Amino acid sequence: MPIRPQPLHPRSDEIEAQAYAWAVRRGLVDEAGGRALAASRVVTLATSYYRTAGWAEMAVLARFYVWLLTLDDWFDAPGGPPGRVPRVFHEALARDLWPAVTAGAPDAWRHRFTRHLRGCVAGYRWQAAVRTGAVPLPDVAAYVTWRRRSFGAYPVFDLIEYVERQSFPDALVGGAAARTTVAAASDVMAWTNDIHSLPRDRRAGERGNLAVLLRERRGGGWDDAVAEAERMTGDRVADLLRARDDLARSGPQGRLLGARVTGAVRGAWDWHRASARYRSHAP
Structure with a gap:
């Protein structure tokens, strides 16, 4: 991974603890789920690329990470296609998260x-x-587009402006360099997740996984599918770094956006390799 690792936020442990406790208090997970969250240390995804941000902003960002992960897990639960999202997720978003991040936002x-x-x-x-067969297995191009959405990186990258207390102009975030940076970063993070999730996904019959799809569509064995997923991921890292360099030429805010996005990619890379969520299921 040609992106340097970064130290955690100096208050990372506190930021994590309040987010996991909030998830239990809000009913997003039960006590056992709270312990699993704490073991996963998912909040380090955020605290590994913000080292100087304020406590209040980091606390909300950490809760957003937990909200996204627990909602994703709810959709991953065994059984038929999920119905309505449980009310506790709406309430947590409407009462705690949305007001905090949108107050004064453009x-x-x-x-x-x-x-x-x-x-x-x-x-x-x-x-x-896709997992339950309610929609047909997509081709690789369609999967990439949908997976970019389902990983959750896009709203998290929007929150860079909230945490940094800055507003990026539309010309910056809508420009080709920023759009390519964000898309490539999301792909790298999502496909890294697919690779590390593969043993668990195979046992669960999950079909929405890049390696599973490559094997289904292109044939070959599991080693071939994982190798191809890794090759694609490496190519997207190269795309990301080129786009980040283009973005940096737009000025200080472009450099800030590029640094935070690439920091998130490195944080996700390190988290997937170390988290108890995946450690027992190493590919």
Whole structure:
């Protein structure tokens, strides 16, 4: 991974603990689920690429990470296609998360964040439908598009502006360099997750996984499928770094956005390799 690792936020342990406790208190998980969250240390995804951000912003960002992960897990639950999202997720978003991040935010940011958050939930629902056979197995191109939504990176990258207390101009976030940076980063993170999730996904009959799809569509064995997924991931890392360098030429805010996005990619890379969520299922 040609992106340097970074130390955790100096208050990472506190930021994590309050987010896991909040998830239990809000009913997103039960006590056992809270312990599993704490063991997974998912919040280090955020605290590994923000080292100087304020406590209040980091606490909300950590809760958003937990909200996204627990909602994703709810869609992954065994059984038929999920129905309505449980009320506790709506309440946690409406009462705690949404007011915090949208207070004083520009309308353009609110609309973009709303679109990306809805797209993420739609991606969760689509992936559950693929798993259960409610929709046919996609081709690789369609899978890449949907997986980019379902990983949840887009709303998280929108929150860079919230944490940094800055507003990026539309010309920056809508420009080719930023769009390519964010898309490539999301792909790298999502496909890394697919590779590390593969043993568990195979046992669960999960079909919405890049390696599973490559094997289904292109033939060969599991080693061939994983090798191809890794090759694709490496190519997207190269795309990401080229786009980040292009983005840096737009000025300080472009450099900041590029640094935070690539920091998130490295944080996700390290987390997948170390987290108890995947450690016992190493590919």
